[in-house]
Amino acid sequence: MFKKYSILTTALTVFLLAAGCSASQSSSDNEKEVTLTVSAAASAQDALEEIQKNYEKTHHNITIQDNFGSSGALQKQISQGAGADLFFSAAEDKFQKLVDDGDIAKKDSTDVVGNEIVLVVPKDGDSPVKSFDNLTDSEKIALGTPESVPAGAYGKESLTKLSLWNKIKDKIVYGKDVRQVLSYVETGNVDAGVVYKTDALISKKVKIVDEAKADTHSPIVYPLGIVKDTKHHKEAKEFYDYLQTDEAMKVFEKYGFTAA
Template structure:
């Protein structure tokens, strides 16, 4: 009986020791976990980038915090533990630079995007141009105060002389992906999103592409956050995000290279 009991105890100890190794990288060390705050419009491309990067760097794990760039900027400014910031607009990024929170040696504008007007797939043809938006009963845009896509949409409507007409019928969304959802589900008649968002959905139709001169340039600056506790690893991921391999992945999702 004693020998049987000893064998059982030994097996339990072995299982316990094996369990301690679960999630460890090569070399027996726990992987470094990086938190990347990124604009909602980047999520599909960044998930693919994460898979490729982690395959090449088993000692690093990437965790994303997606949202509107303005909201993410405020979180970082208030001390949220973030290692990299990938914004969909220059202003939130510049605000963090002014506060000395971005590593000036590791910052770059990586990709660009395009604003489009979308309608539900089943309503294709109802709205075919920017001017046709006056026919819509409800139009979704991101909250202009915090969502870059909302800022670009407001600029577009103002420059087209349509803002006062459309404003009473606006449905405001917390980020660009919520705008996409509102249009997909038919809760609104039209909405402004990035081309990359429209391309990942089979339930919307691009009614019109907005000319670049109708709004500020849609570019995505990336930077390492100075307060990161893992600067070396954060800089490694930064290097990958700005590499030729990553740029090709972004292009597959409809992004353009920033000039």
């Protein structure tokens, strides 16, 4: 009798363990693999890539792919139906266009970080530019295309406020985004360039020679929103919330961003 009882107990234990493993496996299988596409301003690339890497470590079913570019170009892509789950813009007006058009719900949007505009020159070159004050001494100046690149628009505002725009506009070499502007300066193809402070800080080939005062341009704010047509709203909302946490903000600050 004892032997039969022992065999029954063992069989029951094995059954329960198997059932538990099966339930666990089933739960794991139900956690579907999701790829989120984030359309983001080029100036946020380094910070976002680190934040996303941290996020994926604890969210094994989530893969985040980025579409970096100028905020104006990204806004047009989303307006035309390009697949994106979240939009992280460097310009409020480009972002607001999507809100006004119904592509992003106001309740699914928020301002995350801020930035600054700086003047940079090649670190090892002999640029004549020492500050905005003597920018007219340069032969070529790099700037993002103001119509589509927020850093270019802010830069143009500052240069106009400083009564420099009309004096230097014929010397400007335009870039498709702020990273291209940075590249022009790094390679010495221009004497100086106007970029975000965050971009200048990640490059070892340029140095900051001046900063545009806040009262010379509109406030620089990076809004974040969930694209209405996302097929993964739950997962997009979770990452949207994570980008506003203290953990994510520490990374943003590490790369030179400020709290919005």
